Amino acid sequence: MEKSVLRKEMKRLRREMTAEERKIRDEKIFENLTTLSRFKDKKWFYIYVSYGTETDTKEIIKYLLSLKDKKDIHIAVPKVLGTEMEFFEIDSLDELKKSNMGILEPNNHRLVNVKDVEYFERLNPAENVVMILPGLAFDMERGRAGYGGGFYDKYLNRYGADDFLKIGICYDFQMQKYDTIKMEENDVKVDMTVTDRAYY
Numbered sequence: 001m002e003k004s005v006l007r008k009e010m011k012r013l014r015r016e017m018t019a020e021e022r023k024i025r026d027e028k029i030f031e032n033l034t035t036l037s038r039f040k041d042k043k044w045f046y047i048y049v050s051y052g053t054e055t056d057t058k059e060i061i062k063y064l065l066s067l068k069d070k071k072d073i074h075i076a077v078p079k080v081l082g083t084e085m086e087f088f089e090i091d092s093l094d095e096l097k098k099s100n101m102g103i104l105e106p107n108n109h110r111l112v113n114v115k116d117v118e119y120f121e122r123l124n125p126a127e128n129v130v131m132i133l134p135g136l137a138f139d140m141e142r143g144r145a146g147y148g149g150g151f152y153d154k155y156l157n158r159y160g161a162d163d164f165l166k167i168g169i170c171y172d173f174q175m176q177k178y179d180t181i182k183m184e185e186n187d188v189k190v191d192m193t194v195t196d197r198a199y200y
Contacts, residue, residue, distance in 0.1 A: 002182075003145050003148075003181065003182060006136065006137050006145055006176075006181070007136045007137070007145060007147070007148065010136040010137050010145075010174050011053070011136065013171075013173055013174075014053035014054075014171065014174075015053055017053070017171075022053075022056075024196075025055075025171050025172075025196040026055065026056040026059070026196075028196035028197070029055055029056075029169055029171075029194060029195065029196050030056075030059055030060055030063070032194050032195070032196070032199065033060065033132075033167070033169060033194045034060065034063060036194065036199070038130075038165060038167075038192075039130055039165075039167065042073070042128055042129060042130040042165065043072060043073055043074065043128040043129070044073070044074045044076065044112075044128060044129040044130070045064050045073065045074070045075050045076070045130055045132070046076045046077075046078075046087050046129065046130065046131040046132065046164065047060065047061060047064075047075065047076075047077060047131070047132040048077065048078055048132060048133070048134045049061070049077050049078075049096060049103070049104045049105070050134070051102070051103045051104070054134055055134070055169050055170055055171060057132065057169075058093070060132070061075060061077070061093065062093065065090075065091070065092065065093070068091065074089055074112070075089065075090055075091075076088060076089045076090070076112050077090055077096070077105070077106050078105075078151075078155075079105040079106050080099075080105075080151060084151075084154065084155070084158075085151040085152070085154070085155050086111055086113070086155075087111070087112055087113065087155075088106035088108055088109070088110050088111055088112065089108075089110040089112050090106055090108070090110075095107055095108050113159055129163060129164050129165065130164065130165040130166075130167060131152075131156075131164040131165070131166050131167070132167050132168075132169055133146075133152055133166060133167065133168045133169075133190060134146065134147075134152075134168075134169075134170075135168050135170055135174070135190075136170075136174065137170070137174050137175075137176055137181060138168045138170055138174065138175055138176065138181070138190065138193040138200070139175070139176040139177075139179065139180050139181045140175070140176070140177060140180075140200060141180055141189070142189040142190050142191065142192070142193070143176075143180060143181035143182075143183050143187075143189055144168055144181065144187070144188075144189065144190055145181050150186075152188065153186055153187050153188050154186075156188045157186055157188065161188045165191055166188070166189075166190045166191045167190060167191065167192055167193070167194060168190040168192070168193040168194070169193070169194050169195070170193065170195055171195060171196055172195040172196050172197040172198065174195070175193065175195060175200060
């Protein structure tokens with residue numbers, strides 16, 4: 001299926017969910033992700049702030065922030081700057097402000113990246129940094145269809161995709177279990193996908 005057609009279909013299916021169905025599915029994704037050892041053992045969490053019909057991440061972010069008093073962990077969320085995307089560390093959801101598009105973005109200047117040799121080389125990024133990626137569809141070969149802007153692909157190619165454990169989260173109906181998503185040369189695959197029903 002062409003990416004444009006796939007994106008349109010997945011958006012339609014997400015819109016058609018009832019509020020109750022969405023709540024149940026989001027709660028299950030939260031449970032499946034936060035109990036996953038590959039996720040919870042990390043020190044840095046790069047995670048998107050959900051918008052519209054996306055899989056909810058606000059409860060996941062709240063949960064991670066609640067752990068900061070007990071564990072040495074850090075949470076970073078994205079902000080689009082022109083044609084690029086950067087991540088900024090936050091200590092509270094109060095640091096997020098709505099952009100012109102209505103998307104919650106960090107309103108501070110605490111830019112972080114895994115090329116900060118002085119800190120991240122000691123940390124060993126490949127073992128300690130996880131990125132939670134949004135997507136309209138994922139497949140069984142770890143392919144991902146985003147929204148078409150290429151922000152995550154560009155970011156990961158710029159900073160080194162291998163320095164992140166890349167986890168996609170989505171509703172199970174967004175998994176393409178019998179089709180593969182056409183991936184371009186610079187498209188970055190996820191390492192695994194977590195849904196409300198399973199791990200892929």
